[in-house]
Amino acid sequence: MKPVGLIAGAGEFPMTFARKAVASGRPVICIGLHGMADASLAGHCTEYYRLKRLSLSFIMRTLRSRGVSEWTMAGKFHKHMLFRPWMWLRLLPDRQAARFWLNRRRRDNKDDTLLLGLIEEFRKSGLECVSALDLCPELLVKEGVLTRIAPTPTQTADIEFGWTLAREMGRLDVGQSVMIRKRAVLAIEAIEGTDLAIRRAGELCGRNSFVVVKVAKPMQDMRFDVPTVGPQTIETMQAAGAKVLAIEAGKTILLDEVRTLALADRHGICIIALSHGSSIA
Numbered sequence: 001m002k003p004v005g006l007i008a009g010a011g012e013f014p015m016t017f018a019r020k021a022v023a024s025g026r027p028v029i030c031i032g033l034h035g036m037a038d039a040s041l042a043g044h045c046t047e048y049y050r051l052k053r054l055s056l057s058f059i060m061r062t063l064r065s066r067g068v069s070e071w072t073m074a075g076k077f078h079k080h081m082l083f084r085p086w087m088w089l090r091l092l093p094d095r096q097a098a099r100f101w102l103n104r105r106r107r108d109n110k111d112d113t114l115l116l117g118l119i120e121e122f123r124k125s126g127l128e129c130v131s132a133l134d135l136c137p138e139l140l141v142k143e144g145v146l147t148r149i150a151p152t153p154t155q156t157a158d159i160e161f162g163w164t165l166a167r168e169m170g171r172l173d174v175g176q177s178v179m180i181r182k183r184a185v186l187a188i189e190a191i192e193g194t195d196l197a198i199r200r201a202g203e204l205c206g207r208n209s210f211v212v213v214k215v216a217k218p219m220q221d222m223r224f225d226v227p228t229v230g231p232q233t234i235e236t237m238q239a240a241g242a243k244v245l246a247i248e249a250g251k252t253i254l255l256d257e258v259r260t261l262a263l264a265d266r267h268g269i270c271i272i273a274l275s276h277g278s279s280i281a
Contacts, residue, residue, distance in 0.1 A: 003027035003046065005068040005127065007059065009075030010036040012230055012255045016139065017074050017132045018044040024135065029066045031059050036078060053092035056100065060125045071122065072132040073224055079111070080191050096121075110173040112217075115224045131223045133253070141273045143249035146261055149270040151244050155211055158183060159246040159272070162213035167276070170217035176227045177214035179242070181205055194229075195236045202240025211244040212237060215276070216251035230255030234263040242269070249273040 004021060006028050008014035014030070015038060021028045027046035032038075034052045042048035049062055063071055082101075084090065093101065100121060106113060119129040133140065145151075151159060162180040165188075169175050175189030179201035186201035194214060201210055214227050229247060237245060245264070247254075252273065254260060264271050 001026040002070070003029050003066055003068050004130075005063040005066075005071030006030040006045065006132075007071065007073045008032045008037040008041055009073070009077045010038075011075045011228065011232075012038075013132070013139075013228060013253060014038070014074040015041055015044055016255065017072070017136055020136050022046065026135075029063060029068050031062065033075075033077065037075065053094070054097045055092075055094040056096040056121065057094050060122065060127060063127055064125065069126065070128050070130045072130050073115075074132045076193065076228075078193075082109075083191075111225055112173050112221065116221075119223070129223050133222055133226065139253045139255065140250050141247060141252045141254040143273050143275050146271040146273060147264045147269065149265070149268060151211075151246075151270050151272060154182070155244045155270070158211040159213060159244065159274075162211060163215065163246065163274070166213045166215045167218060170215060170220075173217065176216070177212060179210055179212055181208065181210040186210055195232065198233075198236050198240050198242060202242065205241070207241030209241060209243045211246065212242050213246045214252065215248040220251055226253055227251065228253040228255060229260070231260050231263055234260055234267065234269060237269055238263075238267040244270045244272070247271070247273050249275045 004026055006014060006018060008030055018028045018030060018041060022044065030041060030045040030048045032041055032048060032050050034050050047066065106117060122129060158180040161183045162178045165185065166178045169178060169188060177189040177194045177197060179186040179198060186204050187197045189197040198212055216227050229252060
């Protein structure tokens with residue numbers, strides 16, 4: 001089978017994809033982002049290269065030289081690094097990466113805008129982006145209450161209130177999740193990511209029970225930035241005092257399902273997956 005390229009960020013998703021691809025007989029040529037990709041990922045890929053500097057030309061040249069024509073991205077990219085002081089010295093972008101970032105014709109630097117632009121850069125070089133979920137569709141969560149605990153009437157009202165807000169934040173390409181208590185917004189996820197937004201909500205309400213709603217964008221591109229939850233999400237919720245996680249069925253990746261649900265049950269956290277437009281029983 002033809003090899004597939006993998007650009008790997010933080011989290012468990014790149015590991016899950018690499019194992020599945022290699023087991024199915026498809027070689028994985030992985031570029032791991034330095035400081036983000038798990039070091040143990042190298043043991044699960046056919047070939048592994050660590051990207052120490054932001055070099056688009058290195059990525060494209062490496063993938064093409066290994067016979068790759070299709071590539072995918074998996075894992076979290078810490079976008080806030082792009083806005084820190086001395087970014088140029090920290091990331092040392094090559095000429096192609098610098099030209100891409102400084103493109104004045106780009107209307108904004110939202111996630112979709114940047115990633116679709118990046119996909120087009122790779123396409124020009126003969127590299128087509130595909131969804132990692134084509135190989136791992138079983139990671140998408142199914143509808144229903146997934147834990148032993150179901151939401152209370154008060155929590156259900158918070159889920160319904162937060163769902164509309166989270167969808168709007170997704171439409172604006174701001175973030176994927178909102179934190180709600182008594183139909184009031186405690187926090188909205190932006191560039192910091194879901195875990196830090198959950199922690200901030202816990203600090204603001206004194207770790208007093210609240211609801212986390214995380215949904216896909218209305219026109220979610222399944223090739224990138226698909227909402228993802230897993231054991232780390234539950235541990236963060238426990239530390240912050242959150243008691244309900246409402247996610248979108250068929251549009252959210254649930255990593256390490258058995259462990260995630262066991263942790264939620266142990267901590268008394270409800271996980272419920274809903275389809276857009278469905279009502280909570």
